[in-house]
Amino acid sequence: MSVLGVGVLGCAAIAQSRTIPALIADPLVRLVAVASRTGEKARAVADRFGCAAVTGYGALLKRRDIEAVYVPLPPALHTEWIGKALAAGKHVLAEKPLALNRTEAATLVSAARTDGRLLMENFAFPFHTQHATAQQLIGQGAIGEPRSFTAEFGFPPLPSDNIRYQPALGGGALLDAGVYTLRAAGLGLGWGLRVEGATLRRDRARGVDAGGAALVSTPDGRTGQLSFGFDRAYRCAYSVWGSEGSITLPRAFTAPPGLRPVLRLERQDHVEKRTLSADDQVAALVSAFVTTILQGEDLIAPGEDILRQAHLLEAVREAVKDSRRR
Incomplete structure (x- = not known):
C-alpha cells in the first residue's frame, strides 16, 4: 500500500497537541508540510514535527506532493479553505464544526462528491x-x-x-x-x-x-x-x-x-x-481517514454524517429563535 502525503492548513493548538502527532505516528502517512499566515509560525511548528514550512495556505495547496490536508482553522474560515482544498484536488479532514450551517455543509459535500474526494469531519470520539x-x-x-x-x-x-x-x-x-x-x-x-x-x-x-x-x-x-x-x-x-x-x-x-x-x-x-x-481515538480516526483514501473505500458516508450534523445544528438555532419569539 502506498503512503499518503498530508499537509496541514494552520497551526492551532488542537493540531499540535493531538492530530499532527497522530498523523506522524500513522505508518501510512507522510507529513509533508505545515502552513501558516506567517513564515515564522509555520517554521516553528514545522521544525517541531520535522516537515516543510509554507507561508500562506494557498501556497500549500499548490504542492503536488500533498494529496490530503487537515484543516484546524477557526470555523468561520472553513468554507473558504475547505472549498479551495477540494478545488485543488485534495482530500480533506477538517476540525469540527466543519460548516457553520447546512447550506455551507451541502456546498462542500457536493464539491467533494463531484471531484471524488473524501471530506471528513474530525469527530474522534465515536472511534473510541x-x-x-x-x-x-x-x-x-x-x-x-x-x-x-x-x-x-x-x-x-x-x-x-x-x-x-x-x-x-x-x-x-x-x-x-x-x-x-x-x-x-x-x-x-x-x-x-x-x-x-x-x-x-x-x-x-x-x-x-x-x-x-x-x-x-x-x-x-x-x-x-x-x-x-x-x-x-x-x-x-x-x-x-x-x-x-x-x-x-x-x-x-x-x-x-x-x-x-x-x-x-x-x-x-x-x-x-x-x-x-x-484506546487512542484520534489515531483511530486518522487511520480511518487514510485507509478510506488509499483503499478506495466509501467516500459518501462521511458526507452524509456531515449533512446530518449540520441539519441538527441549524435546527437547534431555529428552535432557539422560536423560543425567543414567544
Whole structure:
C-alpha cells in the first residue's frame, strides 16, 4: 500500500497537541508540510514535527506532493479553505464544526462528491472502542429497550483571548461543545432526530453563547436531553436509560490515549462498573481517514454524517429563535 502525503492548513493548538502527532505516528502517512499566515509560525511548528514550512495556505495547496490536508482553522474560515482544498484536488479532514450551517455543509459535500474526494469531519470520539462496547451491551438487552439519552459536555471559562469568544471566527459554546452532544445523540439514538426545543445563554459582553441545552426526539418517541457550555465545571458524559436499566460513559468525548474508561451499568438490583481497554481515538480516526483514501473505500458516508450534523445544528438555532419569539 502506498503512503499518503498530508499537509496541514494552520497551526492551532488542537493540531499540535493531538492530530499532527497522530498523523506522524500513522505508518501510512507522510507529513509533508505545515502552513501558516506567517513564515515564522509555520517554521516553528514545522521544525517541531520535522516537515516543510509554507507561508500562506494557498501556497500549500499548490504542492503536488500533498494529496490530503487537515484543516484546524477557526470555523468561520472553513468554507473558504475547505472549498479551495477540494478545488485543488485534495482530500480533506477538517476540525469540527466543519460548516457553520447546512447550506455551507451541502456546498462542500457536493464539491467533494463531484471531484471524488473524501471530506471528513474530525469527530474522534465515536472511534473510541468504549462506544462500541456500550452499543454491544445495549444490543444484547443489558438495559432493556432504550428510552432516552442524555449527553453533557462542558468546561470552565477560557482565557479571554480564546477564539471561542470571537463571534467573527465562529465562536460560541454551541459550535464548540454543543456539537459533541449533537453527534453523540446521533450515535446513541440514531439519525432522523427532531429538535423539539433549545435554549442558549448569551455572554453579552463577548457576543457569543456561553452555554445551552436542547431536547431532541426520534420518530418512535425516544428522547434526548443535551447540555453544553464553557461556563461550568468540567463534565464529559453520556447515558442511555432503558426500560430495565442504564449505561453511562463518564469520559465519553475526550478520553486520552492512556485512560482506561469506566462504563457504569445499572439495573434495579445491580450496579456494575466495567473498566474498559485504553484506546487512542484520534489515531483511530486518522487511520480511518487514510485507509478510506488509499483503499478506495466509501467516500459518501462521511458526507452524509456531515449533512446530518449540520441539519441538527441549524435546527437547534431555529428552535432557539422560536423560543425567543414567544
